[in-house]
Amino acid sequence: GxxxxxxxxxxxxxxxxxxxxxxxxxxxxxxxxxxxxxxxxxxxxxxxxxxxxxxxxxxxxxxxxxxxxxxxxxxxxxxxxxxxVDEIESNEADIRRALATVPIDRLRAAGVLNVLLSLARPEAAGQQTVPAASVDEELDLIDGMNIGDLVQRALGNPQS
Structure with a gap:
């Protein structure tokens, strides 16, 4: 009111x-x-x-x-x-599209690939631990995370 x-x-x-x-x-x-x-x-x-x-x-x-x-x-x-809500979803979609256009070699050269892959690991997201995955499987895990989880993990707040 x-x-x-x-x-x-x-x-x-x-x-x-x-x-x-x-x-x-x-x-x-x-x-x-x-x-x-x-x-x-x-x-x-x-x-x-x-x-x-x-x-x-x-x-x-x-x-x-x-x-x-x-x-x-x-x-x-x-x-x-x-x-x-629309803006958050739109921003997340924009970021996902942008990330999808960056070649893996450029992510690796920039030192970002390992960080993204570590963020996507289930233990980083507070999920159940699974055996080590291939790069493609780990990239699929990243794709499954929302932008808030990625940002929180990048900032070092894994419980968020």
């Missing part, structure tokens, strides 16, 4: 600033923004302001899709809730 209130106040403050209102109290949570003076230009200004404040990529049609401060707050809340 407190988080929603803060988001609503953020929306109202940003909208009031764009319209030049003295106070965000002039914006009723359920009143349509276009009724109080928003047009296409000010809608883009509000979108840009909220993008900066939240770190989200927001569409230029934002206030037309979510016409009241309350609807806009709910949309931002949902984006912020889902965005963190």
């Amino acid at each position: 407190e988080r929603e209130q803060i988001l609503l106040e953020t929306v109202q403050q940003a909208a009031a600033a764009v319209l030049g209102f003295a106070s965000p109290d002039q914006l009723e949570p359920e009143r349509a923004l276009d009724e109080i003076g928003f047009d296409s230009l000010t809608a883009v200004e509000l979108r840009n302001s909220l993008s900066i404040l939240t770190g989200l990529r927001l569409p230029s049609t934002l206030i037309f899709d979510y016409p009241t401060p309350m609807a806009l707050m709910a949309h931002l809340r949902d984006e912020l809730d889902g965005g963190a």
Whole structure:
């Protein structure tokens, strides 16, 4: 509840600033923004302001899709809730793709291959110990670890 209130106040403050209102109290949570003076230009200004404040990529049609401060707050809340998970998954996928493009010889020459392989070993990940695996098998183990596990292991926090 407190988080929603803060988001609503953020929306109202940003909208009031764009319209030049003295106070965000002039914006009723359920009143349509276009009724109080928003047009296409000010809608883009509000979108840009909220993008900066939240770190989200927001569409230029934002206030037309979510016409009241309350609807806009709910949309931002949902984006912020889902965005963190999506960003982590996206970053992990990007890192996996990048790692997959690096030839094994370059990883070995950079001194990274052995570190990655040691991170992928089951005992490093707190899993049951298995016999030593081939490089290909160990690379498959790395592929099975999530980015958080890899980072924690690289930082020397095997229990995380």
